[in-house]
Amino acid sequence: MANESGEQVEGERRWPGKTAPGLAGLYGRLRIAVAGQPVATLVVEGMYVALVPDTSGPADATIMCADEEAMRKLLRGELNPFIASMRRWARLAGNRGFGTRVILGLQVESPFADEANKEHLI
Amino acid sequence: MTLDTVSILDGSTFVVSDRRGDLDASPVDNHGLFLEDTRFLSKWILTVSGIRPKTLSVDDQAYYKVQFFEAVTTGTVYVDSHLSVLRRRCITTGFEETIEIENHGSEPVDVEVKLDVAADFADLFEVKDKLAKVGELYRRVVDGALTLGYKRDTFVRETIVKADKKGEIREDGFTFRPKIPAQSSWAVTLDVAARGRRADIEDVERPRPPARVLEASLGRGLTEWVAGAPRLVATWEPMHRIYRRSLVDLAALRFEIGVSPGSLPAAGLPWFMAAFGRDSLLTSFQSLAFVPDMAAATLRGLGALQARTDDPFRDSEPGKILHEIRFGEMTAFEDRPQSPYYGSADSTMLFLILLEEYDRWTGDRSVARELEREARAALNWIDNYGDRDKDGYVEYERRVAKTGLENQCWKDSWDSIAFADGTLAPTPRATCELQGYVYDAKHRAARLAREVWNDPKLADQLDREAEELKQRFNRDFWIEDRGFFALALDGQKRKVDSLTSNIGHLLWSGIAENDKADLCVKHLMSDELFSGWGIRTMASSEGSYNPIGYHVGTVWPHDSSFVAWGLRRYGYRAEAARICRAILEAADLFDGRLPEAFGGYPRSKTGYPVEYPTACSPQAWATGAPLLALRTLLGLDSDGKHLIVDPAIPQPLGRIELLNVPGCWGRMDAFGRAIGASED
Numbered sequence: 001m002a003n004e005s006g007e008q009v010e011g012e013r014r015w016p017g018k019t020a021p022g023l024a025g026l027y028g029r030l031r032i033a034v035a036g037q038p039v040a041t042l043v044v045e046g047m048y049v050a051l052v053p054d055t056s057g058p059a060d061a062t063i064m065c066a067d068e069e070a071m072r073k074l075l076r077g078e079l080n081p082f083i084a085s086m087r088r089w090a091r092l093a094g095n096r097g098f099g100t101r102v103i104l105g106l107q108v109e110s111p112f113a114d115e116a117n118k119e120h121l122i
Numbered sequence: 123m124t125l126d127t128v129s130i131l132d133g134s135t136f137v138v139s140d141r142r143g144d145l146d147a148s149p150v151d152n153h154g155l156f157l158e159d160t161r162f163l164s165k166w167i168l169t170v171s172g173i174r175p176k177t178l179s180v181d182d183q184a185y186y187k188v189q190f191f192e193a194v195t196t197g198t199v200y201v202d203s204h205l206s207v208l209r210r211r212c213i214t215t216g217f218e219e220t221i222e223i224e225n226h227g228s229e230p231v232d233v234e235v236k237l238d239v240a241a242d243f244a245d246l247f248e249v250k251d252k253l254a255k256v257g258e259l260y261r262r263v264v265d266g267a268l269t270l271g272y273k274r275d276t277f278v279r280e281t282i283v284k285a286d287k288k289g290e291i292r293e294d295g296f297t298f299r300p301k302i303p304a305q306s307s308w309a310v311t312l313d314v315a316a317r318g319r320r321a322d323i324e325d326v327e328r329p330r331p332p333a334r335v336l337e338a339s340l341g342r343g344l345t346e347w348v349a350g351a352p353r354l355v356a357t358w359e360p361m362h363r364i365y366r367r368s369l370v371d372l373a374a375l376r377f378e379i380g381v382s383p384g385s386l387p388a389a390g391l392p393w394f395m396a397a398f399g400r401d402s403l404l405t406s407f408q409s410l411a412f413v414p415d416m417a418a419a420t421l422r423g424l425g426a427l428q429a430r431t432d433d434p435f436r437d438s439e440p441g442k443i444l445h446e447i448r449f450g451e452m453t454a455f456e457d458r459p460q461s462p463y464y465g466s467a468d469s470t471m472l473f474l475i476l477l478e479e480y481d482r483w484t485g486d487r488s489v490a491r492e493l494e495r496e497a498r499a500a501l502n503w504i505d506n507y508g509d510r511d512k513d514g515y516v517e518y519e520r521r522v523a524k525t526g527l528e529n530q531c532w533k534d535s536w537d538s539i540a541f542a543d544g545t546l547a548p549t550p551r552a553t554c555e556l557q558g559y560v561y562d563a564k565h566r567a568a569r570l571a572r573e574v575w576n577d578p579k580l581a582d583q584l585d586r587e588a589e590e591l592k593q594r595f596n597r598d599f600w601i602e603d604r605g606f607f608a609l610a611l612d613g614q615k616r617k618v619d620s621l622t623s624n625i626g627h628l629l630w631s632g633i634a635e636n637d638k639a640d641l642c643v644k645h646l647m648s649d650e651l652f653s654g655w656g657i658r659t660m661a662s663s664e665g666s667y668n669p670i671g672y673h674v675g676t677v678w679p680h681d682s683s684f685v686a687w688g689l690r691r692y693g694y695r696a697e698a699a700r701i702c703r704a705i706l707e708a709a710d711l712f713d714g715r716l717p718e719a720f721g722g723y724p725r726s727k728t729g730y731p732v733e734y735p736t737a738c739s740p741q742a743w744a745t746g747a748p749l750l751a752l753r754t755l756l757g758l759d760s761d762g763k764h765l766i767v768d769p770a771i772p773q774p775l776g777r778i779e780l781l782n783v784p785g786c787w788g789r790m791d792a793f794g795r796a797i798g799a800s801e802d
Contacts, residue, residue, distance in 0.1 A: 024495065082453075083454060087277055091320060093327060096381055097426060107430045107431050108440075
C-alpha cells in the first residue's frame with residue numbers, strides 16, 4: 001500500500017505501467033469514483049502508473065469526481081486539486097496526502113495526456 | 123493594552139467579536155465566524171428584553187474559549203440590574219455558545235431573549251478589500267434548525283444553527299421567552315456549524331465530537347504542548363509570562379493542512395490564518411529549540427505542496443516552495459491565485475535552511491531523507507528559475523501584474539524596496555537577504571548531501587557555489603561610500619542604496635565578509651536603525667522612512683530576532699543581547715504578546731512601543747521572536763551531537779534557566795547568568 005516516503009511495499013501486484021516522472025517516490029492506489037460510483041484504480045509504483053478497471057480491494061485514497069470531465073482532467077494532469085475541492089468537482093477521501101501528491105504529480109508529463117482525450121478511458 | 127475585539131480560534135476556524143460577544147460585521151468592524159478564508163457568520167447579536175447587555179468583564183480563558191459576564195441595564199451611571207448574563211463560547215467547526223441568564227431578584231421575571239443572525243459568506247479578501255458578492259445567499263428553517271447558505275455554481279457553503287431549547291426560529295434568528303423564577307437561572311445552548319468544502323466527507327471520516335468533548339481535547343492538547351516544551355526559570359519575572367504566551371499562541375496558530383501529518387503554524391490572526399511558506403518556515407526556525415515537531419510538520423507540508431509546473435498566474439515554477447494557500451471563493455474562481463500561490467522568492471531557500479537546521483538540531487535523519495527529492499528540486503529552482511537572468515543572483519518579478527505580488531521578499535508591501543532618496547526601485551529586484559539565504563541554503567544542503575544523501579560530489583559543488591556567491595556578493599552589493607550592503611540590485615543592476623534591517627539578515631546567513639560585517643553592525647546599532655525597542659525596517663535617515671510605514675520604518679520583532687541571531691554568529695554578543703533585551707521588554711509592555719509590527723519611534727520619545735494600526739496579533743513569527751531571543755541569549759546551538767550553551771545575558775535579565783531542552787542529545791538543561799555590565 002501507499003508509502004509517501006518512497007518505500008515500496010512488498011506483495012503489491014505490478015500492473016503494466018506507464019512512465020510518470022511526477023510520481024517518482026510515490027507508491028499506492030488511488031480509487032477513482034465518478035458520480036458516486038467507483039470506476040477505476042490508479043496504481044502508482046514510483047515512476048510507473050497504471051489505470052486499471054479493478055475497483056475491488058483496498059485503496060489508500062479515493063478521488064470522488066463529480067463527472068467524467070473532472071476525471072479526464074485529473075488524468076491529463078489538468079486538475080488543480082485545491083480548486084477542484086473548493087468547487088466540488090473532485091474531492092479526496094482517505095489519505096489526502098497521497099491523493100494530493102498523485103494529482104499534483106500527474107501535472108508533470110502525465111502519461112494519460114493523449115489517451116484521456118478519448119471518449120472512454122476505461 | 124485592551125483591544126476592542128475578542129477572538130477565539132482553532133486552526134483556520136476563528137471567531138472575532140466585540141467585547142459583548144456580539145458579531146456585527148461592517149466595513150470597519152471585521153467581526154465574524156471564519157473558516158477556510160470565508161465568513162460563515164457576520165451577525166450574531168444578543169438582546170434581552172430589547173436591551174443589549176452591558177459587558178462587565180471578559181474572561182479570555184484559553185485561545186479556544188471565552189466567557190463574557192454581562193448585565194441587563196438601562197445604561198445609567200450605576201449598574202443596577204437584577205438580570206445578569208453569562209455567555210460561554212467555545213470553538214468547534216464553528217462554535218458553541220451557552221447563554222445563561224440569572225435572575226437575582228425576589229420576583230419571577232418574563233424575558234425575551236433574542237438573537238439576530240446573518241451570514242454574508244464574504245471571502246476574507248472581500249472583507250479586507252470591501253468587495254461585493256457574485257452568487258446567491260439563501261436562508262431556510264428546517265427541522266428546528268436555521269440554515270444560512272451561499273451558492274455560486276458548484277461552490278456551496280452553509281452555516282447551520284440549532285438551539286437546545288424550543289423557541290421561535292426565524293430566517294433572521296431565534297427568540298426565546300422564558301419565565302425565570304426568583305433567584306434562579308435559565309440557559310440555552312446554540313450550536314453553530316460552519317460547513318466548508320469537505321463537510322460531508324468529514325461527517326463520515328471524522329464526525330464532529332460534542333463541544334464538551336472537543337473542549338476537553340483542546341485543553342489536553344494545550345497542556346501537553348506546553349509540558350513538552352522546555353521549562354523556563356528566570357529571575358526577570360516578566361520572562362515567564364512572555365514565554366508561556368509565546369507557547370500558547372503558537373499552539374493556537376497550529377493548523378493541519380491535510381496533506382501531511384502534524385500541524386504547522388498559520389501566519390496570523392485575523393488575515394493570515396493560512397499556511398504561508400515564509401512565515402511557517404521562519405516561525406518553525408525560531409521555535410525549533412522548543413517545539414521541534416512543528417518544524418518537521420512544516421517541512422513535510424510545504425514539501426508536499428512544492429510546485430511541479432510553470433504557471434505564471436500562480437508565479438509557480440518547478441521546485442518552488444509556496445507563498446500562501448487559501449480556500450475562499452475568490453481563490454476557487456481564480457480571481458486570486460492562492461491555490462496555492464508561489465510568489466515568494468525566499469521560501470525555497472528557507473525550506474532548505476530549516477531542513478538542515480532541523481536535522482542538525484534533532485538528529486532525526488528521516489525528514490532529510492524523506493525530503494531529499496524536494497530538496498534537490500529546491501536547489502534546482504534556485505539556479506534555474508530563481509536566478510532569472512543568469513547574473514548569479516536570485517531576483518523576482520511577478521508575472522501577472524493584476525494578481526501577483528510586486529515584492530516577493532519578506533518586505534512584501536509595494537513601497538518597501540526604495541532608494542535612499544525614496545524613489546522606488548524598478549523590477550526585477552534582487553534583494554540582498556535573498557542572496558544571503560542562497561549562500562546559507564547551499565552550504566547547509568552541502569552538509570546534508572555529504573552526511574545524509576551520500577552525495578559528496580553534490581556537496582562539494584554546493585560548497586564551491588556558495589563561496590563563489592559570497593565573493594561575488596561582497597563585491598557587487600557593497601556600497602563603499604556608505605559602508606553597508608545595498609538593499610537590492612534593481613532591474614538595471616543599480617545598487618538600491620537605502621539603509622535597512624536587511625543587512626542584519628546577511629549576518630544570520632553568514633554571507634558578509636568579516637570586515638564588512640563590522641561596519642554593518644555599527645549601522646545596525648546606530649540611532650538610525652536601532653529604535654531602542656528593536657531594529658527598524660528602514661533607517662530614520664532614509665528618504666522613505668516612516669515610523670508607521672509597514673516595511674519602511676516600523677520595528678518587526680521577528681526581524682530583530684533574526685538580526686540578533688546574526689550578530690551572535692559574528693561574535694557580537696553584547697549587541698545581540700541588547701536587541702534581545704529590547705524585544706523582550708517590548709513584549710512585556712504588550713502583555714507578553716508581541717504584535718506583528720510596532721512603530722519605529724525612538725525609545726527616548728516613548729516609554730512604550732507605539733502600536734501599529736492594523737498589525738496581526740497573535741502573529742506567528744512575532745510569537746516566535748521571544749523564543750529565538752531566548753535561544754540567542756543562552757547561545758544555544760547544536761553540533762549534531764551536543765547541545766552548545768554559550769550565554770550572553772544583559773544584567774537586568776539576571777539568570778535564565780531552560781530545562782529539558784529537546785534535541786539530538788535527548789533532553790538537556792541550559793543555564794546562563796549575566797556577568798558584570800559588559801552585556802548590558
